[in-house]
Amino acid sequence: MLAKSWAENTAAMGRDSIRYFVYSKGRWKWQPTKPMRAHGFFTVKMGLGGPGVDSKGYPTASTEDKMKAVELNAAWDAARLGLPAPQKRVEASPKYPPGSVGDGYQRAMAIRKAARLAKGIVWTNEQVKRDSWPRAWKWIEPKFADCDPRTITPEHFLRLDQATGKPAGLVVEIETKVSVTERFMVIKVWRALWKKMGGMKYCDLTADPAKTFPNTPPKPRDQVWYRKEVLKLVQVAWRNGYYGLAALMAVAWDSQLSPIDTRSLNFEKARLDNVGVYFALDRAKTGRAAAATLSAWSLAILRAYLAKQFSGAKLLDKTPLFWTRGGRPVSRNGETGQWGGDHGGGRHVPSRPYTKSSANQDFAEVRKLAFGPSEMRQLQDMRRSGAVEGDVGGATVEDQSNKMANTVDRNEKLRETYNPVNVVSARRFDQARIIGAKLLEEQKVAKSISATPQEILLGTDIPAKLLK
Incomplete structure (x- = not known):
C-alpha cells in the first residue's frame, strides 16, 4: 500500500517529448547532463505517474510535472545562452515537493x-x-x-x-x-x-x-540502587584503578545528574555557597538550570581523584573532570589536552574524557566485579534511586524538581519565574534522601522469596491437614 505523491493528485495526460524528462527508478525526473550540473542544475524528482500508461508503458506523467520540466528547460536554455532568466523560472527544486x-x-x-x-x-x-x-x-x-x-x-x-x-x-x-x-x-x-x-x-x-491507534509508552524502568550498593561500586572501582569512574559514580549519586550531565562537568561549573560545593549547569536534555549539590563523601572522593589524575598539571576551566583509566592527561605546554603515562605493568594506555560508550563499558566491568555477571542495573538508575530516597524521606515534589532540574512538579513556568535555581531547596532534598536511605536500609527482606501463595498468606507453620 503506497501513499500518493503530491504530483499524483493532478490529472494525467499523454507523454510529450520533453528534454531531460525521464522515467527512472519508479518515478518521473528532470535529469540534467554533467555540463548542466556544472551550471548549478541538478536532478529534480517528481511524481510517480499514472494511473494510465504512455506509449512506452511508463505511468503517465502528470500535467504539473510536465510543466515543471518545461520551465526547467527554459531556465537551462537561458543559462547556456547567457540570456536573462525567464520571468517564471523554476529554480533548482527543493528536496521535497511543495506541500509534501x-x-x-x-x-x-x-x-x-x-x-x-x-x-x-x-x-x-x-x-x-x-x-x-x-x-x-x-x-x-x-x-x-x-x-x-x-x-x-x-x-x-x-x-x-x-x-x-x-x-x-x-x-x-x-x-x-x-x-x-x-x-x-x-x-x-x-x-x-x-x-x-x-x-x-x-x-x-x-x-x-x-x-x-494508541501510542502506548514503554514500561518505565523501575530499577533502583541502594546507598550501600553504590558505596560498594565506588570502592570496587577505586581499588581496581577506575578512579575516574569511582568519582563519576559518587558525584552522579549525590548530584542526581544524568550520566550525560555528569560527564559534562568541568572546573568552570564548580560553585561554593555557605554549605559546600555544588555545580551550576544547564541540563543537556531540557536546558533547565540545575544545582548539582555534593555531600562531604562525594566531594572527598572527587578531590582525591583530581589530585591523583591532575597533580602538577595546569588545568583549563573547560577541562573535563572524569577520565578513563590510563596515563595522566598532560600536554607539551603543561596544559591538559594530550595524554601520556602508562597503566598496568608499564603498558602505555592513554587516558581520555569519559564518553557514553566508555563509561558504560567501564561501569559494566565494575558492576560485574562487585555483584557478579547476573546484575544488570545501569548507571542511569542512580538518578531514579535518589528520587526514591527523597520521596521516602518526606521531601516535597518542589524540592525534587529543584534537585533534579525537571518538571516533576508540573509548574515549570511559575517556578522558573520565581525560583529558577533554588540551591537551598536542593540541599533540603539531600537531607530527605539521608532519612529515606535509612528507612530503606531498615526494611528486612523475607527469609524466603520462594514461598508458595499459601505460605505467604498463612505463614510457614501451616498444619499438614490444611494442605491436604
Whole structure:
C-alpha cells in the first residue's frame, strides 16, 4: 500500500517529448547532463505517474510535472545562452515537493530553531544530538517524505496483513527492528509534525492518521540502587584503578545528574555557597538550570581523584573532570589536552574524557566485579534511586524538581519565574534522601522469596491437614 505523491493528485495526460524528462527508478525526473550540473542544475524528482500508461508503458506523467520540466528547460536554455532568466523560472527544486510531508518537516525544523533563537536559546552539540526529531525522521522520510499528507491513511502505520493475518505497518516495523521505546518516540514526533503541517494548511489538523491507534509508552524502568550498593561500586572501582569512574559514580549519586550531565562537568561549573560545593549547569536534555549539590563523601572522593589524575598539571576551566583509566592527561605546554603515562605493568594506555560508550563499558566491568555477571542495573538508575530516597524521606515534589532540574512538579513556568535555581531547596532534598536511605536500609527482606501463595498468606507453620 503506497501513499500518493503530491504530483499524483493532478490529472494525467499523454507523454510529450520533453528534454531531460525521464522515467527512472519508479518515478518521473528532470535529469540534467554533467555540463548542466556544472551550471548549478541538478536532478529534480517528481511524481510517480499514472494511473494510465504512455506509449512506452511508463505511468503517465502528470500535467504539473510536465510543466515543471518545461520551465526547467527554459531556465537551462537561458543559462547556456547567457540570456536573462525567464520571468517564471523554476529554480533548482527543493528536496521535497511543495506541500509534501518532507517540505512540512523542513519548515517545522526551521521554525523550531527560529523559536529557540528568538528566546536567546542556542543549543549545545549535546542538545542537538539528543533532539528526537531527526532521529524519528529517519523512519518517517522513506515512507512519507514526498507524499501529500492528506493521502496517508491509518493503515500505513498499523494494519492486518491479509496474507498472514498478522499486524503490519510502520509501527510493527519499528518495534520489530528496534524497540517499543523507538516506536513511541517516532509516533510522538509524527503527531507533533502533523499539528505543525495543519498550521501550514497542508492537512486537516483533526485528521491525523496516527491518532486512530494508541501510542502506548514503554514500561518505565523501575530499577533502583541502594546507598550501600553504590558505596560498594565506588570502592570496587577505586581499588581496581577506575578512579575516574569511582568519582563519576559518587558525584552522579549525590548530584542526581544524568550520566550525560555528569560527564559534562568541568572546573568552570564548580560553585561554593555557605554549605559546600555544588555545580551550576544547564541540563543537556531540557536546558533547565540545575544545582548539582555534593555531600562531604562525594566531594572527598572527587578531590582525591583530581589530585591523583591532575597533580602538577595546569588545568583549563573547560577541562573535563572524569577520565578513563590510563596515563595522566598532560600536554607539551603543561596544559591538559594530550595524554601520556602508562597503566598496568608499564603498558602505555592513554587516558581520555569519559564518553557514553566508555563509561558504560567501564561501569559494566565494575558492576560485574562487585555483584557478579547476573546484575544488570545501569548507571542511569542512580538518578531514579535518589528520587526514591527523597520521596521516602518526606521531601516535597518542589524540592525534587529543584534537585533534579525537571518538571516533576508540573509548574515549570511559575517556578522558573520565581525560583529558577533554588540551591537551598536542593540541599533540603539531600537531607530527605539521608532519612529515606535509612528507612530503606531498615526494611528486612523475607527469609524466603520462594514461598508458595499459601505460605505467604498463612505463614510457614501451616498444619499438614490444611494442605491436604
